[in-house]
Amino acid sequence: MQDYSITVNHRLKYARIKVKADQSVEVVVPLGFDRSKIERFVHEQGDWISQAQNRLAKRADISGLPQKHELPETFYLAATNELWTIKKISGDPAHIYLEEKHPNILEFTGGTNKTSLQAIHLLRDWTKHRAKVEFTPLVTKLASEMGVSPKKVATRIQKTRWGSCSSSGTITLNARLLFVDPTLVRSVIYHELAHITHMNHSKEFWLHLSKFDPNCHINKTHLNRSSKAIPNWMLPTL
Numbered sequence: 001m002q003d004y005s006i007t008v009n010h011r012l013k014y015a016r017i018k019v020k021a022d023q024s025v026e027v028v029v030p031l032g033f034d035r036s037k038i039e040r041f042v043h044e045q046g047d048w049i050s051q052a053q054n055r056l057a058k059r060a061d062i063s064g065l066p067q068k069h070e071l072p073e074t075f076y077l078a079a080t081n082e083l084w085t086i087k088k089i090s091g092d093p094a095h096i097y098l099e100e101k102h103p104n105i106l107e108f109t110g111g112t113n114k115t116s117l118q119a120i121h122l123l124r125d126w127t128k129h130r131a132k133v134e135f136t137p138l139v140t141k142l143a144s145e146m147g148v149s150p151k152k153v154a155t156r157i158q159k160t161r162w163g164s165c166s167s168s169g170t171i172t173l174n175a176r177l178l179f180v181d182p183t184l185v186r187s188v189i190y191h192e193l194a195h196i197t198h199m200n201h202s203k204e205f206w207l208h209l210s211k212f213d214p215n216c217h218i219n220k221t222h223l224n225r226s227s228k229a230i231p232n233w234m235l236p237t238l
Contacts, residue, residue: 003160003224004042008033017045019052023159023236040201046164053160071108071119075231077178079185080134086123098122120233124157124175127234131155131175135185139171142189146212148196159236162223163188165195176234180226187219 004017004025012030015038019025027038042049074085084104091097091110096118099107106126108119132155139153151169158174165171171192177185190213198205209216 003162003227005224006035006038015041017042017049019049019056021056023053023056025049025160036206040205043201070233071123072231072233077130078180078229079178079182081182096122098126100126123233127178128155128157128175131173131178134178135173135189138186139173139189139193142186142212143193143196146190146193146197148193150193150196157234157236163192165192165199167199169196176227176230179230179234180223184219184223184226187213187216187223191216 004027007026007028008031009028010031012028015027015029015033017025017027025042027042029035029038071086071088074083076083082104084106087101087105087107089107089109096108096110098119099109101107106123108122132153135155136153139150143150149169150165150171152171154170154172155175156172157176161174162177163171163173171189173188173192177188190209194205194209194212197208206216213219
């Protein structure tokens with residue numbers, strides 16, 4: 001499920017896709033273009049979009065990244081309705097360790113300088129693991145509801161794609177979904193599971209999806225807006 005914006009250009013005769021410098025995707029369509037065909041068009045160009053985003057990522061000027069990456073004091077996971085607190089304990093400055101405590105405390109021990117990029121990477125790795133722990137049972141439950149059997153569930157940190165389904169049946173979900181409403185998480189999972197039956201965005205795909213997620217188009221709009229609530233330390237470029 002690729003995140004994208006839509007722009008209408010009355011001078012165009014055919015729809016086209018632009019991948020911007022920040023790796024976001026823009027679909028430019030002529031006036032009067034059938035909006036119901038956009039999702040399928042983006043899906044068909046998925047490989048090209050991924051290749052373009054990868055090229056931009058490799059060309060990114062690493063020196064242009066912020067030099068300070070601050071650990072948050074707290075963060076909220078909307079998908080699970082959990083508020084987590086970060087606790088820092090001084091120790092060996094050469095090493096950093098992360099341990100999950102209860103209730104809802106992440107304890108960093110060692111080189112806990114708040115500008116440590118290593119500490120941020122530990123937090124991101126924890127988030128990816130947390131996403132897999134939370135989302136895998138949900139995928140299993142919704143897959144049973146839809147009568148399909150995904151091969152496996154994977155989680156990654158991605159900027160524009162909320163989820164994907166491979167031809168072999170692997171469901172990949174963006175760990176950033178932990179920061180959005182659970183209804184939207186379910187919508188993404190329904191969408192990707194529907195691809196096990198229909199590996200396209202045909203009319204049959206949308207009819208099939210709407211049986212399980214009647215508000216899929218509305219949810220897509222809300223999902224695009226939800227990206228503003230995701231913290232900077234979850235940016236894929238770090």
